[in-house]
Amino acid sequence: GQNIDQPTEMTATEGAIVQINCTYQTSGFNGLFWYQQHAGEAPTFLSYNVLDGLEEKGRFSSFLSRSKGYSYLLLKELQMKDSASYLCAVRDLDTDKLIFGTGTRLQVFP
């Protein structure tokens, strides 16, 4: 079967660091994506991991461990505009379709 788990909600303070975890179980794996989605808007691409390790892109970093079926998205120097849902998605090896988790709603407070 295919299953993606991530926390439903998280809160953090402006300027802080937050880590959003994602665990997955899929029959075939061809990469993991993180998307940001503001309320009522389309998901926007943040990061892509296919090999184990850390990918850094500005204030955002994403980590992958394929053996553990685990990824996290790290957001540094949080800003109010980072308040959004963060979607973890795994790409299926056979079909190339993206399998999404339900998303983590992050609220950043001043």
Place this chain on the structure above:
Amino acid sequence: ETGVTQSPTHLIKTRGQQVTLRCSSQSGHNTVSWYQQALGQGPQFIFQYYREEENGRGNFPPRFSGLQFPNYSSELNVNALELDDSALYLCASSLSGGRSTDTQYFGPGTRLTVL
């Protein structure tokens, strides 16, 4: 801006009606995927089109159908609408080479309400 556009932005239909949603892919992209996103949920894969052929389908009934045109624009058709079809419908375009696909870039979505 991802270069992916969708129309219409919002749509209200009644149960039993049919609807057509449209998507224009990012320039140079030959693959389009359609997703349904219910409120508070992640997007659910409906199907994918590659070079005008269906290239994978999720767990959606046959009343959900699609088309991809030579210019790589796409349509999602839903027949016999049900109340549970109310959702945000997203299309995403990507560039495929063989079995490997690049990152999917999403359009702004069409909000469908079925009354």
